[in-house]
Amino acid sequence: MKGGLLRFLRHRPAVVGLVLLWAVLLGAALAGTIYPGNPFSIVGKPFQPPFGEHLLGTDSLGRDLAAGLLYGARTTLLVGVVATVIACVLGVALGGLAGYFGGRLDNLLMRLTELFQTIPFFLFAILLVAVLGPSLRNVIFAIAVVSWPPMARLVRGEFMAMRNREFVQACVSLGMGHTRIILVHILPNTLSSIIVTGSLMVATAILIESGLSFLGLSDANTMSWGFIIGSGRTVLRTAWWICAAPGLAILLTVMAINLVGDGLNDALNPRLRSL
Amino acid sequence: MVWRRSLAYTLRRLAQAVPTVLVIVALNFLLLQLAPGDAADVLAGEAGSATPEFMAQLRKTFGLDQPLGVQLLLYVKQVISLDLGYSFRHGMPVVELIGSRLGPTLLLMVTVLLTAVIVGTLLGAFAARHLNRWQDNLISMLTVLAYATPVFWAGLMLIVVFSIKLGWFPTSGMQQVAAFHEGGAKLRDIAHHLVLPALTLTMFYMALYTRLMRASVLEQFSMDYVVTARAKGLTERQIARRHVMRNAVLPVLTMAGVQVGALLGGAVVVETVFAWPGLGLLAYESLFARDLNLLLGIFFICTCLVVVVNIAVDVAYSLLDPRIELR
Numbered sequence: 001m002k003g004g005l006l007r008f009l010r011h012r013p014a015v016v017g018l019v020l021l022w023a024v025l026l027g028a029a030l031a032g033t034i035y036p037g038n039p040f041s042i043v044g045k046p047f048q049p050p051f052g053e054h055l056l057g058t059d060s061l062g063r064d065l066a067a068g069l070l071y072g073a074r075t076t077l078l079v080g081v082v083a084t085v086i087a088c089v090l091g092v093a094l095g096g097l098a099g100y101f102g103g104r105l106d107n108l109l110m111r112l113t114e115l116f117q118t119i120p121f122f123l124f125a126i127l128l129v130a131v132l133g134p135s136l137r138n139v140i141f142a143i144a145v146v147s148w149p150p151m152a153r154l155v156r157g158e159f160m161a162m163r164n165r166e167f168v169q170a171c172v173s174l175g176m177g178h179t180r181i182i183l184v185h186i187l188p189n190t191l192s193s194i195i196v197t198g199s200l201m202v203a204t205a206i207l208i209e210s211g212l213s214f215l216g217l218s219d220a221n222t223m224s225w226g227f228i229i230g231s232g233r234t235v236l237r238t239a240w241w242i243c244a245a246p247g248l249a250i251l252l253t254v255m256a257i258n259l260v261g262d263g264l265n266d267a268l269n270p271r272l273r274s275l
Numbered sequence: 276m277v278w279r280r281s282l283a284y285t286l287r288r289l290a291q292a293v294p295t296v297l298v299i300v301a302l303n304f305l306l307l308q309l310a311p312g313d314a315a316d317v318l319a320g321e322a323g324s325a326t327p328e329f330m331a332q333l334r335k336t337f338g339l340d341q342p343l344g345v346q347l348l349l350y351v352k353q354v355i356s357l358d359l360g361y362s363f364r365h366g367m368p369v370v371e372l373i374g375s376r377l378g379p380t381l382l383l384m385v386t387v388l389l390t391a392v393i394v395g396t397l398l399g400a401f402a403a404r405h406l407n408r409w410q411d412n413l414i415s416m417l418t419v420l421a422y423a424t425p426v427f428w429a430g431l432m433l434i435v436v437f438s439i440k441l442g443w444f445p446t447s448g449m450q451q452v453a454a455f456h457e458g459g460a461k462l463r464d465i466a467h468h469l470v471l472p473a474l475t476l477t478m479f480y481m482a483l484y485t486r487l488m489r490a491s492v493l494e495q496f497s498m499d500y501v502v503t504a505r506a507k508g509l510t511e512r513q514i515a516r517r518h519v520m521r522n523a524v525l526p527v528l529t530m531a532g533v534q535v536g537a538l539l540g541g542a543v544v545v546e547t548v549f550a551w552p553g554l555g556l557l558a559y560e561s562l563f564a565r566d567l568n569l570l571l572g573i574f575f576i577c578t579c580l581v582v583v584v585n586i587a588v589d590v591a592y593s594l595l596d597p598r599i600e601l602r
Contacts, residue, residue, distance in 0.1 A: 115298055115299075117536070118582060120540045121537065122539075122541065122544075123539060123577055127571070128306075130562055131306045131310045131567065132309065203423070210425050211427060214544065215559060226425075229428060233431065240431075243428065243432075243435075251428070254422075255422075258419065259419070
């Protein structure tokens with residue numbers, strides 16, 4: 001593990017990503033302290049440019065953009081992480097079962113995975129939120145539903161490779177049950193790949209969330225970056241900075257997560273480093 | 276001989292796609308059930324403009340007084356015969372509406388896919404040939420940035436720079452409505468409108484293919500056949516051109532085929548940003564009009580499109596690479 005940490009820290013972009021990610025986390029954590037009160041409340045004249053009375057200016061209704069940005073970080077991270085955790089659990093369960101048991105079950109589950117990979121996933125997410133209604137819970141659900149297939153494929157491959165290794169055969173000959181073999185012996189060995197893929201999935205989840213809220217499919221009571229951009233769109237000609245700031249926030253957050261994911265990959269899967 | 280074999284292969288793949296399409300129809304049916312109100316409410320578009328007679332007729336056509344299984348069968352029958360219902364908001368059958376919007380989306384997608392694959396492949400190969408030098412590092416940095424940029428935001432910022440500040444390109448639409456261009460002028464006008472939306476969507480995919488091509492070239496250069504080629508005295512340039520690049524480009528093509536579905540999703544936001552009159556914009560409009568049935572229709576047609584394109588890519592792939600067995 002120590003070697004892994006060193007390898008991670010030697011990977012300079014990953015350290016940059018980590019610092020950026022900490023900044024976003026800090027912003028999200030301090031949102032309530034710096035800007036107590038509702039980020040939807042009106043604080044002054046609309047269309048104030050940045051670096052004046054308010055750090056990032058105000059939007060078309062006179063809401064403080066900096067406050068919106070910090071509260072938006074909360075929503076973004078919350079949705080990204082929770083949706084990814086659900087998608088990971090789903091993907092690991094389905095992929096693990098398919099890879100471990102093989103045969104008909106594998107066939108069926110892989111057909112299902114292929115089907116979900118064929119569907120235009122963003123359109124499906126839009127449809128799900130449109131049908132179920134735009135609440136935070138439904139947005140998370142929709143993102144999780146469209147995100148699990150890559151994880152299922154990865155875990156299936158890993159489980160298939162492990163299934164015939166000696167240590168698993170030893171477990172079988174000891175009379176161990178399937179549940180125990182899967183949970184105690186195979187799963188921990190695949191954990192590093194799951195962590196790497198999972199961390200990259202958070203970035204994708206954030207991009208989907210921002211796309212949905214940009215189209216107006218977000219919870220009306222939670223501030224989010226996509227929502228600010230979507231509502232600032234109509235005044236792009238006169239106040240382009242309203243759209244610019246939250247977009248930069250998304251870009252930096254997603255980039256930070258991708259860089260950290262790449263660093264984790266180098267640190268946890270040293271065999272793959274040459275690629 | 277080859278053609279006959281690929282024809283048989285194509286037909287077999289089409290037959291295999293039938294269950295997929297049926298599952299999608301069933302999925303649509305499920306979503307209809309989940310939506311508030313009964314299916315007739317949704318099918319009428321929640322526009323409130325449907326007459327009670329029409330609603331009663333809808334309820335009868337879809338057998339809403341029958342058990343759920345029968346309803347599903349009736350729905351499947353309806354969709355298979357390409358009757359996707361009627362959009363009151365647009366005053367047009369859904370199928371016709373989708374048909375009229377298909378062209379612009381296909382134009383956008385083909386442009387994006389071709390540009391992204393060609394430029395991405397070239398950039399990736401270039402980066403791999405300059406491994407760890409400044410060219411490689413610069414390209415890597417740009418791909419990391421492009422990969423993290425939300426597509427809709429990239430579009431808005433391009434509008435700010437190239438339309439609002441510089442005035443080089445139009446902000447929205449596909450043609451100048453009032454100009455009534457004909458022939459070549461019309462094509463030029465459309466191309467002029469196409470630049471920004473295509474660029475927006477291309478950046479993300481180009482970054483992806485650049486990364487993939489770079490890794491693929493590096494992998495191919497470590498293969499044994501490269502050693503053989505060197506041993507028989509070929510120059511590095513010859514090895515790269517004749518042997519490595521041809522093999523390295525295959526994973527990129529596979530990926531491009533897989534991503535048609537994702538590209539359609541990206542088209543929704545890009546078309547919304549640029550008011551490009553395709554299926555994506557239609558989906559956005561139907562979202563606002565609460566025309567759920569239209570949205571379901573778009574989803575169904577788009578999925579069918581992906582299935583067909585995937586088959587086409589597989590067939591083309593088998594022609595490109597004779598090692599692949601047609602199973």
